[in-house]
Amino acid sequence: MAKIVVAEDERDIRDLVTFTLTFAGHQVFPVSNGEEAVQKALEVVPDLILTDVRMPRMTGYEACKRIKSEEKIKHIPVVFLSAKGQEAEVQTGVESGAEDYILKPFAPDQLTERVKAILAKQRK
Numbered sequence: 001m002a003k004i005v006v007a008e009d010e011r012d013i014r015d016l017v018t019f020t021l022t023f024a025g026h027q028v029f030p031v032s033n034g035e036e037a038v039q040k041a042l043e044v045v046p047d048l049i050l051t052d053v054r055m056p057r058m059t060g061y062e063a064c065k066r067i068k069s070e071e072k073i074k075h076i077p078v079v080f081l082s083a084k085g086q087e088a089e090v091q092t093g094v095e096s097g098a099e100d101y102i103l104k105p106f107a108p109d110q111l112t113e114r115v116k117a118i119l120a121k122q123r124k
Contacts, residue, residue, distance in 0.1 A: 001025040002047035002119050007037035007063065008081065009055040013104070017050065017081070020108040021115065034063030041073045047119060050102075053082040053089065061096045068097035077118055081106075 004026050008014035011032075018030045029040050035058040037051055049067065051060040058066075064078045077099035082089065090101050102114055 001027070002115075003027045003029070003044055004115070005029045005031065005037055005040050005044070005046045005049045005051075007031050007034055007049070007051040007055065007060065009033055009052060013052075013081075016108070017111065020111055024112045024115070026115070034058030034060055034066075037063045038066045038070070041067055041076060042070065045073060046076060047122070048115065049076055049078045050081055050115075051078060053080055053084060053093070061092060064093070064096040064098055077122055079114075079118060 004021055006014060006017050006028055009032050014030050018028045021028045029044055031037050031040050033055045037049060041049055051063055053060040060080055067078055068074050078097060079100040079102060080093045080098050081102050081104060083104040093101050100118055
């Protein structure tokens, strides 16, 4: 299936997302902050990047902007996973270059369906 970088500073959530996507057949590269997400994306050139918004060292917004400025990886869709669902937060995510915004908490099957839809859209 797809190569997916998952950036999430909360270990339990990172492990859940990693397990869910691995079980769905994807190759997952978990990292704990935005800086590591950019580095890992440059290293493996994934099909998708899922990132939390609020993380240490580099926020998801900052990571998204960096990813979109790197020629090698700027085409990769970035999707935010966040508990912050206010319109301003979503707008900031879209302005930073995000493809989508998934609100926490989410059901594992909901996550796999959204990921499947985003990947299908990218392959068109």
